């Protein structure tokens with residue numbers, strides 16, 4: 001492949017014939033900009049926690065995925081980089097709090113319930129999440145919905161609006177677990193608890 005004319009190194013231009021050589025040759029597509037992580041401090045805006053969390057890497061990050069990789073109720077982050085840079089795993093070590101993780105099994109809707117909207121009523125507040133796992137550049141989140149519940153050990157009501165238009169509600173759900181809910185199923189077995197580490201068929 002021919003060289004692209006005259007490079008202007010004052011602008012940070014460079015050329016490699018193999019993109020996997022970008023890092024080895026000391027180049028960086030984003031001019032070593034540091035990543036940023038922001039903590040949502042309820043009612044007080046966002047706090048820049050990039051440095052204290054170690055998230056302020058200057059690698060060429062391209063995609064980030066949030067998932068609970070240790071099944072401890074705290075969402076961790078995986079950052080993928082361009083040019084052969086290392087995959088970065090940031091383990092969430094914030095103090096533990098209550099949570100509920102939900103997987104969906106559509107029947108009239110698509111199998112994973114993609115596009116469902118879930119609303120949890122917790123201590124008078126409503127938390128709404130949409131199951132939209134492909135909402136990220138060159139990456140995909142786990143097909144699960146995560147609710148961080150703080151001090152609340154129960155969800156007073158969980159409402160699921162399926163892509164088919166069906167609506168289901170569940171009252172008084174215990175927190176700190178991963179459950180699977182099947183569209184249209186009612187009764188005591190409607191909410192199936194998943195054992196940590198258990199493989200859930202897609």
Ligand SMILES: [Ca+2]
Pocket residue numbers: 067068069070071072073074075076092
């Ligand atoms: Ca975790």
